[in-house]
Amino acid sequence: MSDKLWIFDTTLRDGEQVPGCQLNTREKIVVAKALEELGVDIIEAGFPISSPGDFNSVLEISKAVSNPIICALSRAVEKDIEVAADSLKYAKKGRIHTGIGVSPYHIQYKLRSHPDDIVERAVKAVKYAKHFVEDVEFYAEDAGRAELDFLARIIEAAIKAGATVVNIPDTTGYCLPEQYGAIIRYLKENVSNIDKAIISTHCHNDLGMATANTLAGVQNGARQAELTINGIGERAGNTSMEEVVMAIKCHHGIDVHTNIQTPKIYETSRLISKLMNMPVQPNKAIVGRNAFAHSSGIHQDGVLKHRENYEIIDPKEVGVHESSIVLTARSGRAALKFHLDSLGVELEGDALREVYEDFLVLADSKRDIGPKDLLSLVGKYLDDSSFIELEKVSYESNGNIKAKVTLKVGDKTYEAKSEGNGPVDAVLKAIAKVVKPDIVLEEFLIQAITAGSDDVAKVHMRLMQGEKPFYGFASNSDIVLASAQAYVDALNKIPVKDKVIVA
Ligand SMILES: CC(=O)SCCNC(=O)CCNC(=O)[C@H](O)C(C)(C)COP(=O)(O)OP(=O)(O)OC[C@H]1O[C@@H](n2cnc3c(N)ncnc32)[C@H](O)[C@@H]1OP(=O)(O)O
Ligand SMILES: CC(C)C(=O)C(=O)O
DSSP states (O other): OOEEOEEEEOTTTTGGGSTTOOOOHHHHHHHHHHHHHHTOSEEEEEOGGGOHHHHHHHHHHHHHOOSSEEEEEOOSOHHHHHHHHHHTTTOSSEEEEEEEEOSHHIIIIISOOOHHHHHHHHHHHHHHHHTTOSEEEEEEETGGGSOHHHHHHHHHHHHHHTOSEEEEEETTSOOOHHHHHHHHHHHHHHOTTGGGSEEEEEEBOTTSOHHHHHHHHHHTTOOEEEEBGGGOOSTTOBOBHHHHHHHHHHOTTSOEEOOOOGGGHHHHHHHHHHHTTOOOOTTOTTTSTTTTEEOSHHHHHHHHHOGGGTOSSOGGGGTOOOOEEOOOTTOOHHHHHHHHHHTTOOOOHHHHHHHHHHHHHHHHHOSOOOHHHHHHHTGGGOOOTTOEEEEEEEEEEESEEEEEEEEEETTEEEEEEEEESSHHHHHHHHHHHHBOOOOEEEEEEEEESSSSTTOOEEEEEEEEETTEEEEEEEEESSHHHHHHHHHHHHHHTSOGGGOOBOO
């Protein structure tokens, strides 16, 4: 049986330090409950001395969540520790996380102190925290740049003082994987009481090494990993939970297991992104929009023949419904045929070759090839009676928000009106009165391309028809119009036979 790797989530503490990501207590409770569902072992809920709001969040999370250990951060300062302890008073299992800087930089320039004093303060802090809780984690801040013999000395002293977990942060994201792994190995070999505590990793991503360093730590004996959802965190971020968990799952050579319910990864990632206003970069491993999107012909053909040709993870394992095949000028006939089939146009041989040649000319001049483009290429083979064109969108907000849309479906024109709790809601509801393919809007992301108020909004939507996802994209300086266009784009991808047009 492999060892358990304790998953310590710090999205609500290190993640929340990111500018613009601050959450209120109610939102933090939503996140904490989602993390509990995901199966994390420890939730670092905040830094209670930092503000009354953060104190209150730790207090309320302790009441709302029962399975994970709730952890509160403090400096090696008595007042911090007292406040942390107070914030944990309702926690079923509470942990105080205290510590101090251990690198020459931190000792000399930040704490303006000397090594003997730092060891003394560390020991005092751990002992003081032990008055309040049994479970005390000690962090040796900036361990990644510390002198190894001093690091071993302070870790040994912290364990002797009662630390149950010793955290070895690469605070500045400086280490290479071999270096970080070697630090953990050194502690295993040179700290006489190391087996009395769990070694924890806490890596930052300044050089893009956070996941690799965390795994190197685990391979050398760490049994707790401090992680955040989507890798959010101070500066370039922390180690991303989804990457570590899936790397362990994919590689049996890393002989540990976690409690993480991986099919919940995607929805948790989206929840955090939405609440924290932090879009996930499209190429982000595991949870990025393109993580399971294939856009070049050789890959698309390979995936369509056998998914594992180009995917090491089944998207369902992380809660993504299925891979997507995106049409570009680099696509081949296999991908084109796949899309035409889904529009109900089944072409083979010469007919397919002929359409493919036209497709390439179009794709060279246009980035996104959507159903409308495909339908225009295959006009003569086609029943296009259910293709939707958005002709007009208008809305007013005199107290109630009312929207009106005009849609052309095939050669018929429809008008529909609806109210909603916002203009986007009202417009989408009006469209849904005309086209009713029994769908659920599951994901809706608006991103500004630059920061100005006159900026173009990029909308990405995911509609679900049963288990099947349909994606819609649009960009426009008018957010309401962009949303309506993305909705219609997704609706047009639903196969003709499954689309119901309500007259
Ligand atoms: C690596 C990490 O520590 S990650 C956590 C980072 N998160 C945060 O900093 C968010 C919460 N922080 C805060 O709200 C505030 O900084 C507080 C409440 C902790 C302290 O506020 P202030 O008393 O105004 O101090 P300020 O933030 O200006 O400076 C930090 C002080 O803590 C000291 N300090 C920093 N880390 C530690 C530590 N681990 N143990 C003891 N003292 C520390 C610094 O040396 C400095 O002391 P000085 O003023 O005597 O030079
Ligand atoms: C408080 C510690 C664990 C930290 O966040 C860091 O060193 O990066």
